[in-house]
Amino acid sequence: MKSAGEAANLIEVRGLTKVFGTLTACNHVDLGIRQGEIHALLGENGAGKSTLVKMLFGSLEPTSGEIFWKGQPVKITSPSVARSLGIGMVFQHFSLFEALTAAENIALSVDDGTSLDKIAAKARDLSKTYGLPLDPDSLVGDLSVGERQRIEITRCLLQEPDLIILDEPTSVLTPQEADKLFETLERLRAEGKSILYISHRLEEVKRLCDRATVMRHGKVVGACDPSKETAASLARMMVGADVATAERTPIELKDAPELLGICGLSRKPAGPFSMPLKNIWLSLKAGEVLGIAGVAGNGQGEFFEAISGEVLQESADSVRIRGKSVGRMGISARRSLGAAFVPEERLGHGAAPRMRLSENLLLSRHATDRKAFIAPGGFVKNGMIQHATQRIIEVMDVRKSAPDPEAASLSGGNLQKFIIGRELDRQPAVMVVNQPTWGVDAGAAARIRQALIALARAGSAVLVISQDLDELFEISDSIAVMHNGELSKPLPRAEATYERIGLLMGGAEPGHTDPHRPEAA
Ligand SMILES: Nc1ncnc2c1ncn2[C@@H]1O[C@H](COP(=O)(O)OP(=O)(O)OP(=O)(O)O)[C@@H](O)[C@H]1O
Numbered sequence: 001m002k003s004a005g006e007a008a009n010l011i012e013v014r015g016l017t018k019v020f021g022t023l024t025a026c027n028h029v030d031l032g033i034r035q036g037e038i039h040a041l042l043g044e045n046g047a048g049k050s051t052l053v054k055m056l057f058g059s060l061e062p063t064s065g066e067i068f069w070k071g072q073p074v075k076i077t078s079p080s081v082a083r084s085l086g087i088g089m090v091f092q093h094f095s096l097f098e099a100l101t102a103a104e105n106i107a108l109s110v111d112d113g114t115s116l117d118k119i120a121a122k123a124r125d126l127s128k129t130y131g132l133p134l135d136p137d138s139l140v141g142d143l144s145v146g147e148r149q150r151i152e153i154t155r156c157l158l159q160e161p162d163l164i165i166l167d168e169p170t171s172v173l174t175p176q177e178a179d180k181l182f183e184t185l186e187r188l189r190a191e192g193k194s195i196l197y198i199s200h201r202l203e204e205v206k207r208l209c210d211r212a213t214v215m216r217h218g219k220v221v222g223a224c225d226p227s228k229e230t231a232a233s234l235a236r237m238m239v240g241a242d243v244a245t246a247e248r249t250p251i252e253l254k255d256a257p258e259l260l261g262i263c264g265l266s267r268k269p270a271g272p273f274s275m276p277l278k279n280i281w282l283s284l285k286a287g288e289v290l291g292i293a294g295v296a297g298n299g300q301g302e303f304f305e306a307i308s309g310e311v312l313q314e315s316a317d318s319v320r321i322r323g324k325s326v327g328r329m330g331i332s333a334r335r336s337l338g339a340a341f342v343p344e345e346r347l348g349h350g351a352a353p354r355m356r357l358s359e360n361l362l363l364s365r366h367a368t369d370r371k372a373f374i375a376p377g378g379f380v381k382n383g384m385i386q387h388a389t390q391r392i393i394e395v396m397d398v399r400k401s402a403p404d405p406e407a408a409s410l411s412g413g414n415l416q417k418f419i420i421g422r423e424l425d426r427q428p429a430v431m432v433v434n435q436p437t438w439g440v441d442a443g444a445a446a447r448i449r450q451a452l453i454a455l456a457r458a459g460s461a462v463l464v465i466s467q468d469l470d471e472l473f474e475i476s477d478s479i480a481v482m483h484n485g486e487l488s489k490p491l492p493r494a495e496a497t498y499e500r501i502g503l504l505m506g507g508a509e510p511g512h513t514d515p516h517r518p519e520a521a
Contacts, residue, residue: 007034007035007036007037008034008035008071009032009033009034009035009068009071010033010034010035010069010070010162010163010194011032011033011056011067011068011069011070011087011163011194012031012032012033012067012068013029013030013031013032013052013055013056013065013066013067013068014030014065014066014068015028015029015030015064015065015066016028016029016030016031016052016055016062016064016065016066016067017029017062017063017064017065018048018051018052018055018060018062018063019063020401020409021401021402022401022402023400023401023402024218025048025051025218025401026048026051026052026055026062026218027048027217027218027219028065028219029048029052029065029215029218029219029220030220031052031213031220033163033194033196034194034211035162035192035194036189036192036193036194037189037194037195037210037211038185038189038194038195038197038208038209038210039194039195039196039197039209039210039211039212039213040197040198040199040205040208040209040211040212040213040226041053041196041197041198041212041213041215042198042199042202042205042212042213042214042215042234042237042238043214043215043216043238043441044216044238044239044413044441044442044443044444045399045411045412045413045414045417045439045440045441045444046399046400046410046411046413046414047215047216047217047218047238047411048215048217048218048219049167049198049215050167050198050411050412051218052215053089053165053167053196053198055067055076056076056082056087056089056163056165056196057076057079057082057087057089057165058076058077058078058079058080058081058082058087059078059079061077069085069086069087083159083161086160086161086162086163087161087162087163087165088156088157088159088161088163088164088165089156089164089165089166089167090149090152090153090156090164090165090166090167090169091152091167094145094148094149094152095152096140096148096151096152097140098139098140098141099139099140099141100139100140101136101137101138101139101140102123102134102135102136102137102138102140102143102151102154103116103119103120103123103136103137104116105140105151105155106119106123106136106151106154106155106158107119109155109158109159110158119136119158120136120137122158123136123154123155123158124136126154126157126158127150127154130153130154130157130184130187130188131180131183131184131187132150132153132154132180132184133150134147134150134151134154139271141271142271142274144296144297144301145173145296145344146173146177146296146297147297149169149173153166153169153181153184161193162193162194163193163194163195163196164188164193164194164195164196165195165196165198166185166195166196166197166198167198168198168199168200168412168439169181169197169199170199170201170204173296173467176295177296178204182204182207182208185197185208186208197209200413200439200440200441200442200445202226202231202234202235202442203231205226205234206226206227206229206230206231206234207227209226209227210225211223211224211225211226212224212225212226212229212234214234214237214238216238216239216240221237221240222237224237235442235443238441238442238443239441239442239443241443243442243443243446244446245446245449245474246446246449246450246453246474246475247450247453248289248453248474248475248477249457250477250493251287251288251456251457251477253285253287253288253477256285256286256287256288257285257286258283258284258285258320258323258461259284259285259286259321259322259429259430259460259461260282260283260284260307260319260320260321260339260430260432260461260463261282261283261284261319261320262280262281262282262283262307262318262319262320263281263317263318263319263320264279264280264281264315264317264318265277265279265280265281265303265306265313265318265319265327266278266279266280266318267302267306267311267313269302270302270311274301274302275297275298275299275301275302275484275485276299276302276485277299277302277303277306277485278484278485278486279486280303280486280487281487282480282487282490284430284461284462284463285461286429286459286460286461287456287457287459287460287461288456288461288462288477288478289452289453289456289462289464289475289476289477290461290462290463290464290476290477290478290479290480290490291464291465291466291471291472291473291475291476291478291479291480292463292464292465292466292472292479292480292481292482292487293466293467293469293472293479293480293481293482293501293504293505294465294467294481294482294483294505295467295483295505295506296467298482298483298484298485299482299484299485299486300434300465300482301344301434302485303465303482303487304341304343304344304432304434304465306318306319307319307341307432307463308331308334308339308341308343308432309326309329309330309331309332309333309334310331312327312328312329312330313327313328314327315327316328316329319334321334321337321338321339321429321430322337322338322429322430324337332367332368335367335368336367336368337429337430338428338429338430339428339429339430339431339432340423340424340426340428340430340431340432341423341431341432341433342419342420342423342431342432342433342434342436343434344434344435344438344465351407351415351418351419352407353406353407353408354406354407354408355406355407356404356405356406356407357389357392357393357398357400357404357405357406357407357410357418358385358386358389358404360407360418360422361385361388361389361392361422362380362385364422365422365426366380368426369426372384372388373385373388386404388425389404390403391425392418392421392422392425393418393421395421395424395425396417396418396420396421396444396447396448396451397417397444397447398410398414398417398418398421399411399414400414412439413439413440413441413444416436416437416438416439416440416448417440417444417447417448420433420436420448420451421451424451424452424455427455427458427460428455428460429459429460429461430460430461430462430463431452431455431460431461431462431463432463432465433452433462433463433464433465434465434466435465435466435467435468436448436449436452436464436466436471437449437466437468437471445471449471449474449475452464452475453475456477464476465482469498469501472501473493473496473498476493476496477492477493478490478491478492478493478496479491479493479496479501481501481504481505483504483505483506483507484507488504
């Protein structure tokens with residue numbers, strides 16, 4: 001139920017501008033958020049959405065412009081000033097300490113001397129009231145992304161904010177988790193709270209939000225009632241042009257060679273909250289895109305670690321890359337065989353945040369592309385690295401504020417484009433990618449999906465782990481489902497329906513028999 005009506009603005013910005021070097025990330029932005037509304041902030045990657053909300057939360061200082069809170073001009077000079085006004089924020093990249101428990105993490109942002117027990121009790125209450133299942137005593141390092149997000153939201157709610165800013169909250173959630181979050185947000189709206197909601201998922205914006213403001217190249221280019229728009233018309237407003245879906249021509253794989261084989265892969269759980277892997281069999285052929293669907297936390301992360309070599313297996317034969325048993329080899333050795341791996345977490349895992357894009361490129365490819373990037377005597381071929389960096393930036397249309405900026409300065413979606421482009425640029429024989437379009441706008445997502453299909457059709461094997469079923473249906477030649485640490489037999493795309501995949505995701509069909517699995521097993 002939408003209830004905002006013509007309520008007064010809780011927060012209003014006028015002419016808000018932020019300049020980074022030569023780039024105007026926010027350019028004279030005017031925006032008002034009413035009391036009791038869910039207001040969407042839309043725009044393509046790099047449009048300036050995060051920059052705008054960071055100014056509202058006091059983590060970036062505006063270059064110029066004014067902010068009014070409940071009608072009064074304010075200077076939000078730090079997040080603690082924002083919090084004391086009543087503004088809370090849940091960031092796109094979580095800021096939790098993995099070695100601490102949920103309650104300890106929450107306690108870090110409460111500076112009034114409240115005891116840990118009281119904080120844990122309050123967090124438990126809030127999580128019940130708002131439908132955010134959370135165990136305050138669990139160690140963050142053992143939690144899924146969805147669970148981590150619930151800690152962030154609970155931490156934010158503990159401050160009893162009037163305005164809650166959410167930066168792409170559902171990009172990492174399962175449909176079920178997203179539904180739960182919407183219920184929470186609707187409850188908050190009914191209580192008169194305001195929510196500023198950044199998302200690239202246009203269907204959910206239509207369903208949830210009362211109003212939307214659209215940004216492009218740092219400027220506000222439109223406003224609308226999203227329930228009256230279609231996802232396509234919203235995408236057009238954001239990108240300024242129609243957005244195509246990826247095209248996939250069917251392929252005959254019968255005689256194609258296997259490039260990635262998973263043979264009876266099992267893994268004990270690494271911690272109390274991690275998922276064991278149970279006797280997984282898979283064979284990926286040259287030319288093929290295989291999608292892996294599944295509710296988050298069913299072993300996808302553990303599976304990715306086992307394939308990439310981040311975690312070694314007991315048996316060398318459990319992972320085969322281009323016919324070679326690599327189960328005991330580390331990530332660099334597997335990469336040297338022509339494999340590429342793109343993890344779910346971009347900052348810190350997929351890219352070193354404080355290093356420039358070219359340095360990140362060198363870091364990830366100096367061993368595998370030694371000849372291209374390192375001269376005899378060990379000197380780095382700077383020209384070649386710069387050239388390759390610029391090529392990736394161009395191919396993937398990475399928008400940035402300097403010719404070779406630090407990874408952390410890129411908007412979330414643009415960093416994802418760069419990381420995917422960096423791996424695609426090697427033309428790997430095997431590409432394994434976890435959540436390829438997490439936080440990526442509709443136009444860029446279409447480009448990434450098409451590039452993955454093209455890589456496969458050029459003769460590589462592509463394995464895509466994704467929680468976005470539409471994405472998997474768009475790009476995959478076959479789809480398997482991970483449930484409770486087991487992988488179902490892949491279904492050819494023609495046989496895979498949303499209903500069948502949904503049933504498998506819910507654990508309706510146990511185990512599988514794979515043609516590569518020995519009969520006796
Ligand atoms: N600290 C910074 N230093 C330099 N440039 C920056 C910095 N932060 C952001 N930018 C640049 O400002 C522009 C806007 O980035 P912003 O993160 O606001 O985009 P966004 O709309 O949130 O994108 P996304 O949807 O990808 O998250 C980008 O070109 C980005 O590279």
